[in-house]
Amino acid sequence: xLIPKTHPRATSxxxxxxxxxxxxxxxxxxxGLLAHGRGEMFDYLIGEKTTKTSxxxxxxxxxxxxxxxxxxxxxxxxxxxxxxxxxxxxxxxTGAKIEVNLFYASEKRKKAxxxxxKKNGAKEVLGIESxxxxxxxxxxxxxxxxxxxxxxxxxxxxxxxxxGDRTIALKKFxxxxxxxxxxxMSRTAQTADITIVDNVTRGMxxxxxxxxxxxxxxxxxxxxxxxxKNLKKSTLIIRKNLRRMANA
Ligand code: PTJ
Numbered sequence: 001x002l003i004p005k006t007h008p009r010a011t012s013x014x015x016x017x018x019x020x021x022x023x024x025x026x027x028x029x030x031x032g033l034l035a036h037g038r039g040e041m042f043d044y045l046i047g048e049k050t051t052k053t054s055x056x057x058x059x060x061x062x063x064x065x066x067x068x069x070x071x072x073x074x075x076x077x078x079x080x081x082x083x084x085x086x087x088x089x090x091x092x093x094t095g096a097k098i099e100v101n102l103f104y105a106s107e108k109r110k111k112a113x114x115x116x117x118k119k120n121g122a123k124e125v126l127g128i129e130s131x132x133x134x135x136x137x138x139x140x141x142x143x144x145x146x147x148x149x150x151x152x153x154x155x156x157x158x159x160x161x162x163x164g165d166r167t168i169a170l171k172k173f174x175x176x177x178x179x180x181x182x183x184x185m186s187r188t189a190q191t192a193d194i195t196i197v198d199n200v201t202r203g204m205x206x207x208x209x210x211x212x213x214x215x216x217x218x219x220x221x222x223x224x225x226x227x228x229k230n231l232k233k234s235t236l237i238i239r240k241n242l243r244r245m246a247n248a
Contacts, residue, residue: 004133012040012048015082015201022081026112029104032078035161042182043199045238049205053233054198060225061158061178062210067219068156068176071096072126076103079160079179079200080113084120086204091122096158099150100127103163114184126150139169153173159188160200167191180204184234195227197234 003013019036024029050058067069073096074089079086080100091098100113114125126132126147134148143166146152157170160180164187170177171191177190180200189195196203 019081026109027081028077039182039186044239047241050198050202053230054196057194057230058207058210059216060223061196062207062214063223064156065094065096069155071156072150072154073098074101074157080116082201083204084116088121089208097150098122099123099147101143103141103143136169138172141164141165146149162188166189166194184231193227195231
């Protein structure tokens with residue numbers, strides 16, 4: 001479908017097309033299209049821009065990834081379809097491993113996702129070979145199966161568009177969790193250590209940029225980031241936007 005550049009909602013429609021393309025290529029599940037719609041709604045409410053509050057979370061996330069001993073980027077269908085290039089770039093800058101981890105797991109889709117990441121320059125993609133499979137305790141979904149060289153051994157994990165159960169299980173398993181979630185009220189957003197309330201398509205580019213700019217001195221400073229406080233601010237932004245629209 002041709003989306004005119006002049007369309008007032010062109011950016012949002014391009015992102016949607018990218019996801020539909022990912023669905024047709026076998027990267028994204030049907031449920032992923034629904035999850036995207038949920039994200040679009042919250043993006044609308046936060047004003048479809050990276051807020052100052054999200055920028056703070058991005059800075060904290062960049063720092064956490066750069067100081068981590070074994071950072072891992074967890075990739076699902078939606079994330080791969082929307083940000084394959086950025087995932088590889090972030091992995092190169094931070095030294096993070098890339099691991100495919102799916103809620104609606106299928107070997108075929110795992111391979112398709114690994115392939116698109118490799119096409120974008122990834123040297124190694126974990127989560128594919130069953131001989132390295134390990135289980136996260138106290139988790140029933142397919143996401144419990146992880147790679148022992150990756151998520152299983154990681155100290156810091158970036159898990160965008162995550163489901164609440166795994167975030168809780170990862171926390172109980174002693175991991176530091178960073179997430180992108182447009183819904184500041186979701187269980188994942190509330191449970192993670194650092195929640196970036198932003199669209200992955202905008203936030204990943206900024207995260208890469210901040211990782212490039214942080215100095216050694218910045219990394220030595222102790223992080224003062226408070227996720228709960230930051231999430232409250234994102235919710236207040238939504239309230240302010242709704243009030244403004246209601247009063248207009
Ligand atoms: O590829 P799989 O099998 O691992 O499945 C992935 C999905 C996304 C289907 C699965 O993880 C799922 O069902 O996710 P949820 O529980 O719907 O959660 C998705 C969360 O991500 C929601 O809170 C959305 O608001 C948010 N979200 C959706 N799109 C974006 C987003 N956050 C940031 N950027 C987006 N583009």
